[in-house]
Amino acid sequence: MQNGKYRRELEAAVDVVQRACRLCVDVKSSLLRADGQVLEKNDQTPVTVADFGVQALVSLELGTLFPSIPLVAEEDSTFLRANNLAHSVLTVVTEKSSSQNELTQDDVLEAIDRGANVGFAFGSKPATYWVLDPIDGTRGFLRGNDVLYVVGLALVVEGEIVLGVMGCPNWHVDLSEESNSEDLERGGVWSRSGAIMIAQVGHGSWTRRLSDMQSPSKMFHNWTRCFVDECRLVHEARFCIPDSQTWESLPPSTSLQATTNADHVGNGQILLLQTCCGSLCKYFMVASGRASVFILRKKSQTIIKTWDHAVGMICVHEAGGKDTKLPPILLSLPFFFWRNLGNVTRYVQDYFDSRRQQHNHYASISNTLSDNDAPRLQATTKALDATVSCPYPCFFPSAYMSGCTDIYDI
Structure with missing residues (x-):
């Protein structure tokens, strides 16, 4: 993993997903004390300042490091502009951004729109692009602390998903239960403080606690190898x-x-x-x-x-x-x-x-x-x-999922 072909991209993805998860936790804490930061999109999916904030943060960070790689994401800035929430998003993004320059509302709005379907003129088959779901499970984000939601980021190169990072701030397990995994390094166990999962093509999937920021030299320390359930019945x-x-x-x-x-x-x-x-x-x-x-x-x-x-x-x-x-x-x-x-x-x-x-x-x-x-x-x-x-899970019926079966329309 440390010497993988996409090491630099993976390091950046891990770092920005950690920042994004921390942004979510902070915004959620503020939502418990204040109203007015929950919106409704036309498709009735709840959208929060965190949702927009994550997309802006990821877009800004990756745009700085990889300006030639476009971003595909879920949101655009229409709702922020209509509800005058750009300043709220700017505040939470500024707190988690690595930029040394002062950000403006225009920076945030442009960053969000960079990931929208009007933000980049793709060719018929773009060679490389990031795919982001700022908060998958926004309804879970708005519920209690035991409900899961995920920040998900992947890199696609010539039609192949080559790496992925998922951050799940509310992930927790009983530390006494046995894990279907092997340690990459000591300390690689899940805890109640959330978890982050990474995968790179040909290098396996790994997870560790969603801990405090780590220096790049320790980016790949304390990871635990993930394996799917081996149940056959x-x-x-x-x-x-x-x-x-x-x-x-x-x-x-x-x-x-x-x-x-x-x-x-x-x-x-x-x-x-x-x-x-x-x-x-x-x-x-x-x-x-x-x-x-x-x-x-x-x-x-x-x-x-x-x-x-x-x-x-x-x-x-x-x-x-x-x-x-x-x-x-x-x-x-x-x-x-x-x-x-x-x-x-x-x-x-x-x-x-x-x-x-x-x-x-x-x-x-x-x-x-x-x-x-x-x-x-x-x-x-x-x-x-x-x-x-098969010693792997089978997803059925599925809509383009990774499992033994692919499509099943009901």
Whole structure:
């Protein structure tokens, strides 16, 4: 990792994500004492000063170090300008910026817009660009301290995700529980102070505590290697799904019930972990080995946004998860990718290497389904079969996720 091809970019990404997480923690503390910093976007997603602040901070830091590499991010400055919150964002960014120059509101607004879809004139296939989700799980950010949210940053080079960094300020575990990991250096264990996860292509995924700023010479000290869960049996796996969806809405519920009680998982049941909020939190769960499977039901006419998945994909893959071959358009069109319903198993079977017989259990219920439903069951069966036969998690149904199966529209 220390001698990787993208060492300089990784160091910068780790540093700025740490700064961004600290910005989030500080802003959240202030929100507990004051009102007026929560906005609503047109799509009803809550946006905070932290959300804009993270994007401005990351844009400024990376723009200084890598001025030729564009940024793809979620926000633009429209809401800040309309609600006169630029000064609030400037304040929180200034506190965490490494710049020796005094920042202005215009600097912040321009930095935010640098990541918006009007901020850079991409070619049809940009060779290199950053992908940022300033706060994935903003609803979680606005809830209690035990709810997860993630700052996610990835670097894409010629259509390949080459590195990723996820910061999760509220990540915590019981320090007495055994970890599915190996130490890179002493002290590499999770604590209740948050965690940061990094991944670089060919070098694995690693995590450590979200501690105080460290000097560049100690940037890669005290990391713990991450591995995905090695569970091979569906009924022993730990599942997570978006908090906006229910287990009953997913195909596996036809034959498996879900429980959130880890101490009482009965026959015909699976353990469903309650995880809020955002897709990157689920990727973090799987890459760390805490969850075995992440299921996402792709809604009709959904816009698949690159920043919701890019960094999570590389972290899971480098932790031992198998990802399917991404359709090139997902990363060559950096802002979003639209997919209509249909083509249920277009990318699925090519990447299965099933070696067990779990398939038969789910195939046995096919007689109860209509001809229209049969392909859905087949895709689910294949995904479940891959789950029990591979030493890596299988994400199904997925919307361009890194797992054994790739696309499953419901």
